[in-house]
Amino acid sequence: NCGTAPQPVREVHAPWIELTKDNDFKWKPSWQDSYGGPHGGPPSGPSQYIIGKARAATSLSDIFLAIVPITFFNTIALLSMKYCYEDWVVEKCGRDLNGNVKKRKHFSECDESTEGARHRGDSLKQQFTITPGFILAWIGILILNGAHSGAGQRTSRKYWRSPPYGLALPYVMNTMSRNAFEFLRRYIHFADNSKSKKKDMPGYDPLFKVSYPLEVMMGGIRQTWTAGKYITIDESMIRYMGRAISYVQYMPAKPIKHGIKVYAACCGASGVLLAFRVFTGNEDATGFHNSTVTICDTLIKQANLHVHRGRVLVTDNYYTTVALAKYLFTEYRWTLIGMIIPTEKKSREDEEIPFLKLSNGALKEVVRGWYREAALPRKHERTNYAIQCTSWRDKKQVCFLNSNEVGASEGKREKEIIAAPRAQQDYVRYFNAVDRNDRDSADYSTSVRTSRYYLRIFFWVLDRVVHSMYVIVCYLAAGNIGKPEWKKYMNKSTGRHDFQIALALDLMRLGLELDIDSETGEKANWIRQTPPEPCKCDMCYFCINGITDGISHKRKHRVVTTEYACGTQVSASQCSTERVLLADLKRGYCRMCYHNLPATPKLRTSEKKKLCRSTSHGCPICDEPICKSCWEKGYDKHAEKKRKVD
Numbered sequence: 001n002c003g004t005a006p007q008p009v010r011e012v013h014a015p016w017i018e019l020t021k022d023n024d025f026k027w028k029p030s031w032q033d034s035y036g037g038p039h040g041g042p043p044s045g046p047s048q049y050i051i052g053k054a055r056a057a058t059s060l061s062d063i064f065l066a067i068v069p070i071t072f073f074n075t076i077a078l079l080s081m082k083y084c085y086e087d088w089v090v091e092k093c094g095r096d097l098n099g100n101v102k103k104r105k106h107f108s109e110c111d112e113s114t115e116g117a118r119h120r121g122d123s124l125k126q127q128f129t130i131t132p133g134f135i136l137a138w139i140g141i142l143i144l145n146g147a148h149s150g151a152g153q154r155t156s157r158k159y160w161r162s163p164p165y166g167l168a169l170p171y172v173m174n175t176m177s178r179n180a181f182e183f184l185r186r187y188i189h190f191a192d193n194s195k196s197k198k199k200d201m202p203g204y205d206p207l208f209k210v211s212y213p214l215e216v217m218m219g220g221i222r223q224t225w226t227a228g229k230y231i232t233i234d235e236s237m238i239r240y241m242g243r244a245i246s247y248v249q250y251m252p253a254k255p256i257k258h259g260i261k262v263y264a265a266c267c268g269a270s271g272v273l274l275a276f277r278v279f280t281g282n283e284d285a286t287g288f289h290n291s292t293v294t295i296c297d298t299l300i301k302q303a304n305l306h307v308h309r310g311r312v313l314v315t316d317n318y319y320t321t322v323a324l325a326k327y328l329f330t331e332y333r334w335t336l337i338g339m340i341i342p343t344e345k346k347s348r349e350d351e352e353i354p355f356l357k358l359s360n361g362a363l364k365e366v367v368r369g370w371y372r373e374a375a376l377p378r379k380h381e382r383t384n385y386a387i388q389c390t391s392w393r394d395k396k397q398v399c400f401l402n403s404n405e406v407g408a409s410e411g412k413r414e415k416e417i418i419a420a421p422r423a424q425q426d427y428v429r430y431f432n433a434v435d436r437n438d439r440d441s442a443d444y445s446t447s448v449r450t451s452r453y454y455l456r457i458f459f460w461v462l463d464r465v466v467h468s469m470y471v472i473v474c475y476l477a478a479g480n481i482g483k484p485e486w487k488k489y490m491n492k493s494t495g496r497h498d499f500q501i502a503l504a505l506d507l508m509r510l511g512l513e514l515d516i517d518s519e520t521g522e523k524a525n526w527i528r529q530t531p532p533e534p535c536k537c538d539m540c541y542f543c544i545n546g547i548t549d550g551i552s553h554k555r556k557h558r559v560v561t562t563e564y565a566c567g568t569q570v571s572a573s574q575c576s577t578e579r580v581l582l583a584d585l586k587r588g589y590c591r592m593c594y595h596n597l598p599a600t601p602k603l604r605t606s607e608k609k610k611l612c613r614s615t616s617h618g619c620p621i622c623d624e625p626i627c628k629s630c631w632e633k634g635y636d637k638h639a640e641k642k643r644k645v646d
Contacts, residue, residue: 012354012374016389019373019408026407027375027386033333035229035310044228044269046472054472054482060499061506063473067220067465072213073132076190080130083189084121088112109193121187128183128526137175137511137526138184142446142459143466144172144504147497156181156448170533171540174548175508180526190454206247206280210454217461221273221468227305230268230426232314233296234434235261236276238460242451247280255442260457264437265299268314268430270471271437273464275303278457292319293327300332309333312404314430317341322351322376325387325403330380335404337426342391342399350376355391355399366393371421375406390421400427440467444500470499502539509541575621575638579631582623587616592630 012018017025031037046054053066089107096102110117121127128134145156148167158166160178190213197204205211237256240248249261261279266272277298282290296319300306311334315324320338328334342357354374358366371392378385386406392398402423409421441463447456470489477486489499515524523529532548542548593612600608613627622637 010356013348015350016354016374016376018354019375019388021408024408025375025377025386027377027384028405028407029310029333029335029385030383033309033383035308035312037310039309039333041229041308041311042226044230044267045226046475047224047226050224050472051476051481054476057482059506059509060469060473060503061510063469064465064503064507067224067469068217069220070132072216073135076135076188076213077130077132079192080135080184080187080189082192084130084187085119085127087119087193088114088117089120090114090116090118124183126179126183128180129524130184130187131515131524131526133511133514134176134180134184134524134526135188135511136514137508138181138188139446139462140504140507140511141172141175141181142448142462143500143507144169145448146444146446146463146466147500147504168533170535170548171505171508171537171542174528174532174535174540174542175512176526177528184526185448185450188455190458206245207278207454207457210457213458214461217465218273218275221465222275222303224472225267225270225272225274225468227267227272227274227303227311228269229310230312230314230430230433231265231274231300231305232268232430232433233263233265233299233319234316234431235318236264236434236438236460237261238456239447240453240456242453244451245453249279255438260453262460263295263299264434265303265305266433266437268312268433270475271433271440272468272471273437274305275299277302292321293324295319296324297327297331306332311335312337312426312430314338314427314433316431320401322353322387322401325401326378329385329403335402336387337402337404337423337430338400339427339431340389340399340401342397353389353399353401355389358391358393358397363393363397368393368395371409373408373421388423390423392421392424398424400424402426437464437467440470440496444496466500466503469503470496473499505537505539509544512541575619579617579626579628580620581617582620582625587614588625589614590625590627590630592633592636593627596630 017023019025032039034040050063050066053062057063088110090110091105092108093105094102107120141156141159145159156172157178159169159172160166160181162168189209191209191211196208207214235254237249237251237254238260239256239258240260241258242248245260247260248258250258251261262276263279264276265274267274277295279290296313296315300313305311309332311332313328313334313336315336315338317339320336320340325336328336340353342353342355344357345352346356348354355372371390373388373390376387376389378387385403387401387403388406390400390402390409392400400421400423404423404426409423441460444463444466445459446462446466447459450456473482473486474490474495476482477490489495489502491498512527515527516522532542535543535548537543589609589612594608597608597611603611613629615625615627617628618624618626618631619635619637622635624637626635
């Protein structure tokens with residue numbers, strides 16, 4: 001115990017043993033069961049597979065394709081083409097809960113012989129061919145939108161709008177039209193609807209429409225990242241407020257209050273997502289029971305983490321139980337560190353923690369930094385192990401459950417104001433791995449507003465792919481592996497932002513290279529067919545191949561249509577020798593009169609302008625009003641141009 005104030009003492013129930021300096025009980029996993037032992041695993045970091053890919057990589061798109069292979073985009077292109085142009089559907093009117101007909105119609109799968117049957121894409125004014133390059137370029141624009149706007153922007157349509165209401169990014173406008181972007185956003189599909197099964201049929205999958213991309217992308221992340229000793233399991237939320245599914249959750253304590261709940265397992269050191277499971281009900285149609293032990297066991301096996309002993313699982317109070325600590329050690333030789341909420345229940349049993357929730361009066365009697373500890377010795381087969389529970393007074397009462405290293409704590413003594421138990425140090429370091437992953441993906445989210453739940457889930461996993469790529473590239477750059485310019489992405493201020501933009505441009509360039517014939521120059525119909533907009537980024541497909549240059553400003557030589565006094569209209573890009581009426585009836589003071597005024601330092605600029613002649617005539621190319629007398633003396637701008645020519 002620590003602290004000098006009176007301590008609320010209640011004896012712990014058997015078989016728990018209270019730990020003090022005089023009555024200490026120490027235990028930690030043996031060398032055979034430790035992570036550094038013969039049955040342990042490698043340290044956290046990029047796998048040898050991705051290191052080999054990075055050594056031969058020429059761009060960030062090579063790393064992306066190492067996680068999500070090109071065969072995935074081939075399959076998605078075929079499924080989307082079938083969904084848009086081959087599946088037969090018929091329009092139907094649904095009814096609400098009151099039996100009233102809904103205004104908005106929906107498509108229902110049908111046979112070709114059904115009356116009114118048609119394809120989804122039949123009514124489109126412009127039909128696009130969905131190719132792997134189309135999907136790659138589309139994903140690149142989504143990633144670019146995440147870098148510029150994050151989750152706060154509804155769509156990416158502003159990239160095609162002219163200023164001041166839009167951004168008009170030339171490398172986006174040159175890649176594809178806005179109609180092509182909106183088309184794929186509407187018709188991209190990840191499953192064959194003819195193979196879907198109803199809820200009462202065997203083999204039913206509530207995530208059938210998105211199961212294929214989830215399996216491929218998560219498999220790619222696990223193939224490229226090696227999890228270390230510490231694993232964190234927590235909940236995440238996918239923003240969704242539609243009514244297409246019944247398992248939308250409302251969690252007021254979360255930043256995203258309405259959405260789809262996800263159980264996620266992340267690497268404690270890096271925050272890279274290793275496994276996840278979407279919550280589809282307390283007992284969904286697949287027979288999965290959402291108990292804390294079952295959830296943790298499913299995520300551990302999904303990520304294939306159970307093959308190594310000695311790992312430490314870090315959880316919050318939702319998952320932390322004595323039963324979970326026992327299960328982890330007896331099944332996998334893992335240990336647990338987690339927070340647990342004390343209760344006011346008086347009677348205590350073996351599976352319950354030994355400490356009660358302190359009343360407000362008792363909490364005020366102890367100083368900040370006071371703690372009590374108790375250990376629960378256990379034996380499995382021939383192996384002894386123990387679980388420790390700690391009640392600690394910080395700003396409020398905090399309880400930890402720890403089986404990693406059992407024994408009385410001495411508290412922190414260096415650079416600390418208050419004492420703290422040993423479990424608190426490890427917990428603070430690793431507990432927020434899932435939260436770090438969520439914060440990064442929220443700041444650079446690729447998601448757009450949609451009522452289709454499976455697109456929201458797909459975007460959520462795509463954000464994790466981009467996050468894992470960034471972590472991998474930073475690890476590799478720190479070890480001088482890969483391209484030297486990757487080191488700039490380690491910058492804490494601009495590195496993450498610049499990385500996402502560079503990745504987006506690489507994917508857009510790759511998509512264009514796949515769908516533009518290098519010999520004939522023939523383009524797929526989703527690519528912009530008109531001449532490209534001027535661009536000076538030096539990173540997009542068009543700048544690298546010299547297809548466009550310059551910047552999006554006015555032309556150096558303006559083409560102006562001028563009407564002369566005789567009524568003749570002439571379009572020219574050269575200065576006129578005749579003083580004519582300016583096209584926009586621009587009237588103002590004569591600049592030559594202003595410069596020819598005598599030196600009068602006491603006059604203000606506005607007063608000097610009033611002394612000049614006012615006119616609406618001048619040179620239409622120079623676009624400057626010049627009075628008649630000054631024009632006859634000789635327009636000075638024309639004289640400068642003659643001297644340059646001479």
